[in-house]
Amino acid sequence: MTDWTERYRPSTLSEVRGNNKARDALKEWAETWSDHREPVVLHGAPGVGKTSAAHALANDMGWEVVELNASDERTADAIERFAGRASRNSTLAGSVGDGSGGRQLVVMDEADNIHYQYDRGGKQAVTSLLKEANQPIVLIANEYYDMSKGLRNAAREIEFRDVSARSIVPVLRDILRKEGIEFDEDALKRIAEENSGDLRAAVKDLQATAEGKSTVTLEDVTTGSRNRAVDIFSFLDAVLKEEPAEEALRTAYDVDETPDDLLQWVEDKVSLVYEGEELARAYEFLSNADVWTSRVYTTDFDYSWWRYATDNLAGGVAAARDRTRGGWTQYGGAPYRSTKDSTRDEVVRSIAESGGFSMTTARLDVLPFLAAMTHHCKPRELTVAMAAWYDLDEAAVSYVTGSGETTNKVQSIVEDAAELRSEAVEDHAGDAFVERAAEEGTDGDADGEADDGDDQQTFDSDVLDRAEGDDVDDAEPAEEDDGQAGLSDFM
Numbered sequence: 001m002t003d004w005t006e007r008y009r010p011s012t013l014s015e016v017r018g019n020n021k022a023r024d025a026l027k028e029w030a031e032t033w034s035d036h037r038e039p040v041v042l043h044g045a046p047g048v049g050k051t052s053a054a055h056a057l058a059n060d061m062g063w064e065v066v067e068l069n070a071s072d073e074r075t076a077d078a079i080e081r082f083a084g085r086a087s088r089n090s091t092l093a094g095s096v097g098d099g100s101g102g103r104q105l106v107v108m109d110e111a112d113n114i115h116y117q118y119d120r121g122g123k124q125a126v127t128s129l130l131k132e133a134n135q136p137i138v139l140i141a142n143e144y145y146d147m148s149k150g151l152r153n154a155a156r157e158i159e160f161r162d163v164s165a166r167s168i169v170p171v172l173r174d175i176l177r178k179e180g181i182e183f184d185e186d187a188l189k190r191i192a193e194e195n196s197g198d199l200r201a202a203v204k205d206l207q208a209t210a211e212g213k214s215t216v217t218l219e220d221v222t223t224g225s226r227n228r229a230v231d232i233f234s235f236l237d238a239v240l241k242e243e244p245a246e247e248a249l250r251t252a253y254d255v256d257e258t259p260d261d262l263l264q265w266v267e268d269k270v271s272l273v274y275e276g277e278e279l280a281r282a283y284e285f286l287s288n289a290d291v292w293t294s295r296v297y298t299t300d301f302d303y304s305w306w307r308y309a310t311d312n313l314a315g316g317v318a319a320a321r322d323r324t325r326g327g328w329t330q331y332g333g334a335p336y337r338s339t340k341d342s343t344r345d346e347v348v349r350s351i352a353e354s355g356g357f358s359m360t361t362a363r364l365d366v367l368p369f370l371a372a373m374t375h376h377c378k379p380r381e382l383t384v385a386m387a388a389w390y391d392l393d394e395a396a397v398s399y400v401t402g403s404g405e406t407t408n409k410v411q412s413i414v415e416d417a418a419e420l421r422s423e424a425v426e427d428h429a430g431d432a433f434v435e436r437a438a439e440e441g442t443d444g445d446a447d448g449e450a451d452d453g454d455d456q457q458t459f460d461s462d463v464l465d466r467a468e469g470d471d472v473d474d475a476e477p478a479e480e481d482d483g484q485a486g487l488s489d490f491m
Helices: 020-031 050-061 076-088 122-132 149-154 165-179 185-194 199-210 218-224 232-242 245-252 259-272 276-298 303-319 339-355 359-373 380-390 394-401 408-440 452-467
Strands: 040-043 064-068 104-108 137-141 156-159
Touching: 020 040, 020 050, 020 156, 040 050, 050 064, 050 104, 050 137, 122 149, 165 185, 165 199, 185 199, 185 218, 199 218, 232 245, 232 259, 232 303, 245 303, 259 276, 259 303, 276 303, 276 359, 339 359, 339 380, 339 394, 359 380, 359 394, 380 394, 380 408, 394 408
Parallel strands: 040 137, 040 156, 064 104, 104 137
Antiparallel strands: none
């Protein structure tokens, strides 16, 4: 079942309904961009078509899209790497000339949410980006005045207002005609009026009402419309605790969140409910969902791929459960605003830097295995080794293992890990002093010089050897296999 908000997303600005003034202003901004070279902020309530308008504009203009959203890491470095480099390119696909071909449209969603821990330097980086860009930039925000003053002053403003019921009805009518479903006009009016200017929610209601029917009547709307009481936490309960796969999937279509947002929610909360093998299975489905979500953005925004992401993050994760669960779970706040998310990013960064691979690989491939291997800090020796290897604090150990941050168990593990690292540092520093003495006693040839990369490798090996109970002085060289299992086996 494909989400109709995806299937009928406008592909051209002429299909954007209910905000004609904003739509025309956006078109004028794009067509004259080479004259003024200003960025633009599109702001307004969720579901009124801001992001859809940006992508439809790019399609009209023949521009490629580079997108950075709130679920991405948005440090100054990340913004420079993903958006900054693109924004300063003269062209990616040939000569720009005096037309619009070959340009890139840099789209930054949720620009009003650049405020959490890993956004240190993010606001300043975006402000600099806006001033230096050689490519058109669109910032998208729900709350204009939640953006920093610097961002507001650096960009042109276009407001998208709530879509009137009168504008929503033709959209619903057109969808049902394309689906080959008959309808009563009063039914469409009722759906439009009940959604308070939110076009996306109205389309979701229409799909829920029309499912399995050849005709949509007013009575169908009254008795069968989407249950808007299904909020994100009810969705999480359905997927992680209560419903079988098929029902969990249906619930996903009843939530006013996009599949990439739902992916962030499920990924962030699954470890609060699942454990052991079911957690590992769930992460496999989430990894698949991440692949399908990414494919949307690598195929000129073909949103049909989102259905496969939803299948995995909802139906797949529900199917990974060994049993249903009751009771109440304290899920906490949104993933991209929570302290827990900042902790996760710290852990992922440490894993990525230690292993020399991408943040995505660290987050989706390595972290799930660490969580399964050290669930509730068992086995303890391996948990200590992990904490020492990645230099994790109490919050990080708690996040990976699913244990309480303030428990004596976590605190003692962090203390033992710190001691383990300290011992390895002392041993390694001793080697360095020996090397320095040898170097001072020679003419500075290659044999007397220390290699920082080898030093770090030796230090990491010492940490693992101590955690496994080996005598560092008697340990075999790092390149030989000592038959012991350690974290290095998973890097």
